[in-house]
Amino acid sequence: xxxxxxxxxxxxxxxxxxxxxxxxxxxxxxxxxxxxxxxxxxxxxxxxxxxxxxxxxxxxxxxxxxxxxxxxxxxxxxxxxxxxxxxxxxxxxxxxxxxxxxxxxxxxxxxxxxx
Numbered sequence: 434x435x436x437x438x439x440x441x442x443x444x445x446x447x448x449x450x451x452x453x454x455x456x457x458x459x460x461x462x463x464x465x466x467x468x469x470x471x472x473x474x475x476x477x478x479x480x481x482x483x484x485x486x487x488x489x490x491x492x493x494x495x496x497x498x499x500x501x502x503x504x505x506x507x508x509x510x511x512x513x514x515x516x517x518x519x520x521x522x523x524x525x526x527x528x529x530x531x532x533x534x535x536x537x538x539x540x541x542x543x544x545x546x547x548x
Contacts, residue, residue: 434488438495439477439506441465447478449500454480457494458487479510 438450447463454460465478482488488509496507 434482434485435510436480436482436488436492437477437506437508437510438480440503441474441476441478441505442501442503443474443476445474445478445501445503450478450480453495453500454482454491457491458482458484 436454441450445465447465450465451460451463454463459482460480461483462481463478464480466475467473468475480491482491492507492509495505498505
């Protein structure tokens, strides 16, 4: 079962998460999601546990519990919506009703030069 873990302290490591979940059973993978540009944790992650009953026990046992000063939000991960991989979150050029993007002439970048 894939488990979402939210409200993580930025100091929590993958090893910290693995240790917390391992007390409930076998842990296959742990991933703390990080910003691609800064490398800083985004405050959430995922834990994969092969046994559903152990995973459910971990969800019930860790949801609301403190880990490094933050109360965890733990639940079964929802599938990722279609089309989310690698593309823009929504819209893209033209989302403002204009072929230039942003609904403004010039691509919505604040207009031209100002002197």
